[in-house]
Amino acid sequence: MRLRLQLFEFEDLPWFPAVIRAGMMDYLRFMISGLNTYQPIVPLLREALLATGQQQVLEVCAGAGGGTEGVALALRRFPELAQLRVTLTDLYPQPAAWQLLSNQTSGVIGFEPEPVDALAVPPHLPGFRTVFSAFHHFPPAAAEALLRDAVRQGVGIGVFEGAGKHWLEILLAWTVLPVAQLLITPFIRPFRLSRLFFTYIVPLIPLFTIWDGTVSILRMYPPEQLLALAHRADPEQHFQWQAGKVRHAWGPEVTYLTGRPRTA
Template identity: 40%
Template sequence: MARIHLFEFEDLPWFPSFLRNYGTDFLQFLANKTKMYEPVIPLLQKGLQNSCTAQIVDLASGGSGGLLWLNQELKKTYPLLKILLTDYFPNTDAFDYTKKQAENIDYLAEPVDARDVPEKLKGLRTQFLSLHHFTPSDAQRILQNAVDAQQPIAIFEAQERSFRSILAMFFSPITVLLTTPMIRPFKLGRILYTYLIPIVPLFVWWDGMVSCLRTYSVKEMQHLVNQLNKKDSFAWDIGKMKSGPGVILYLLGTKK
């Protein structure tokens, strides 16, 4: 199945930020509740250890993804761990909620472009469920920026271009309807635009389906790396692993 870069509503500048935030809140809740990223803990530990750092700079954080649960697990090995949340469209309400749950997590309220990360932000760069939002040229810019800054980078996608992933996303509106009352922080607008005016389930359905079609395969991520300048200054680990009934595609790059 060829990669198709259709649009996602949450990428559109005109899309209302509160609706975008309801979508990323849903993804954050699901990732933490299901411990979706449990299999990637060894990779994160490897990235931190190989880079001699105890800081994670999360790019394109959305609603903070599964980092709240991952943080608890990583702190068992790295008690001094610090996590900084960033995004081009910062969901500051979700970031603030996450920060209140874990004192070692902080965030930037101003936009941060994953393709051009400020030099002052040092640490293991991570992206959860976000690389597919970028075109191949922009995805390559993300990786090149990490290599140029000599900063490690770890990328994880919790879907792939397959019939199974697309089928799972097809039924995502049902999951939205079932989980919305449990999502925090509670917002009346989330209830309104989920049940009375069901925009959230519909745009999550569309964006989820398109996410699968946009996702880079292991071979395509390897191709992106092969095009980088000074790629050999980094060690690259690219592959796929099981996560419950689904899969996680991953890329880890650390300075040699």
């Protein structure tokens, strides 16, 4: 699917209730982590980290941190990345969810509690930047600005979307995934009564998740568009860029873009 529609997602809206946003983010974290959505990109990220000499990852637009734990622990199994640390940031921080990840990883995953704009990351937050399941939120001008900020500060960046942009994925968002959400919600941690209320009594979390999940796929940039954005953000070609898709052994795809300074 090459079609890209710049529709809106409720979780992007400043007035959207924080309790609903948190419920949606917690569900996504649980599903992405449970399905090991981002395991196929571990070799790509390892190569980029070694090429840039980085042991620090700065995740921007982290949401609730879905998939980060599995990827971080997989990378630390390589001796050359045994000291890897991850810092989670977001414009809408989720400290309760992030603290859970920090506890589960004995501090391998940390976080910045203050809001962080991915288009202008403060210099005191170093590291190879990653964007998981969030780059599609940015329209082209903002997406370019996000990449340009990494180029300006001379830090590598990896953009990863846990889908291949297919119509089948939209069908799953309408059918299978809502049923899964109803089944797994009681097991999501940290426990929140509000999550149960807005899932089963007033089902706003599932309804908004269906809308945002559908729009996410329609807003995704395919690899050729990711490369075009990167080249516009880096017209002097200071970075080496690579884009494509990698596939799970059981079928699903991950779309990616990586960039690193040529001088690295």
